[in-house]
Amino acid sequence: MRFFEDIEIGLRRDVGSFTFTADAIRKFAAQFDPQRFHLDEEEGRKSLFGGLAASGWHVGSVCMKLLVADGQSQAREAAARGEKIAIWGPSPGFRELRWIKPVLAGDTIRFSNRVETKRTSEKRPEWGILQARNTGINQRGEAVYSFLATAFVPRRGGGS
Amino acid sequence: MRFFEDIEIGLRRDVGSFTFTADAIRKFAAQFDPQRFHLDEEEGRKSLFGGLAASGWHVGSVCMKLLVADGQSQAREAAARGEKIAIWGPSPGFRELRWIKPVLAGDTIRFSNRVETKRTSEKRPEWGILQARNTGINQRGEAVYSFLATAFVPRRGGGS
Numbered sequence: 142m143r144f145f146e147d148i149e150i151g152l153r154r155d156v157g158s159f160t161f162t163a164d165a166i167r168k169f170a171a172q173f174d175p176q177r178f179h180l181d182e183e184e185g186r187k188s189l190f191g192g193l194a195a196s197g198w199h200v201g202s203v204c205m206k207l208l209v210a211d212g213q214s215q216a217r218e219a220a221a222r223g224e225k226i227a228i229w230g231p232s233p234g235f236r237e238l239r240w241i242k243p244v245l246a247g248d249t250i251r252f253s254n255r256v257e258t259k260r261t262s263e264k265r266p267e268w269g270i271l272q273a274r275n276t277g278i279n280q281r282g283e284a285v286y287s288f289l290a291t292a293f294v295p296r297r298g299g300g301s
Numbered sequence: 302m303r304f305f306e307d308i309e310i311g312l313r314r315d316v317g318s319f320t321f322t323a324d325a326i327r328k329f330a331a332q333f334d335p336q337r338f339h340l341d342e343e344e345g346r347k348s349l350f351g352g353l354a355a356s357g358w359h360v361g362s363v364c365m366k367l368l369v370a371d372g373q374s375q376a377r378e379a380a381a382r383g384e385k386i387a388i389w390g391p392s393p394g395f396r397e398l399r400w401i402k403p404v405l406a407g408d409t410i411r412f413s414n415r416v417e418t419k420r421t422s423e424k425r426p427e428w429g430i431l432q433a434r435n436t437g438i439n440q441r442g443e444a445v446y447s448f449l450a451t452a453f454v455p456r457r458g459g460g461s
Binding site for chain 2: 197
């Protein structure tokens with residue numbers, strides 16, 4: 142995790158990939174989104190999706206899991222180099238979330254993000270505010286998922 | 302689940318409520334969003350959240366679960382009345398998702414939605430496209446969560 146001052150617009154990171162197995166799709170759906178096309182192969186084939194499709198919330202949650210793991214591994218690397226670690230704050234939300242194409246059983250989605258805007262916070266001078274576009278691409282190179290995230294990022298020296 | 306023609310702009314539904322226990326918050330976080338303020342009470346208190354806070358993806362997934370259960374119970378009621386059941390299609394995404402305030406351990410969030418726009422699909426005349434604002438309100442009456450969902454809704458008679 143970097144400090145606000147060290148982050149450049151355009152900075153791009155690959156945050157890892159995940160294969161959505163039929164089992165994983167059905168397990169998430171049973172917990173949080175029990176619609177027929179997320180639970181049953183045949184119902185999925187008959188639907189607009191054309192196959193057993195992951196819940197969009199599953200895709201979003203997996204992307205979040207990979208983003209957190211990537212942040213934690215960056216923090217460990219920085220600590221190993223003896224650098225001060227920036228602890229990012231919570232996200233107030235995001236914009237323009239799009240489930241562009243279905244994620245079907247067996248699809249492997251590679252997630253990446255790219256910093257789009259940064260500004261300092263007026264109310265909280267110790268924090269900067271970052272917007273980053275997160276994108277998921279399937280094994281055929283097709284974009285399937287995208288959202289613009291907002292995050293609070295600490296400033297070096299607490300903004301003083 | 303209603304047909305496109307039967308849905309009026311402004312139509313509002315209460316879709317149910319959920320209490321985010323510390324256990325439920327930690328269980329979701331361990332699976333999908335293992336950040337310290339979602340896993341540990343003390344870390345939550347020290348964070349901008351001020352307490353053990355639910356992952357935003359947990360709030361979104363719970364809202365989805367309630368929306369699906371509400372749709373299924375509406376479908377059962379329509380079937381019991383001998384009416385034809387409208388099977389809704391998948392959602393292409395949503396806009397303006399906002400995590401407005403933290404959802405902390407013990408908070409009960411009541412979710413509702415309200416139809417904002419409707420239009421017919423040019424490419425797929427058998428479907429209409431609906432936008433609905435989904436909102437979560439805590440036990441103090443504060444809005445904590447909001448998003449504008451898009452859904453494909455079948456037209457009566459297949460749009461013919």
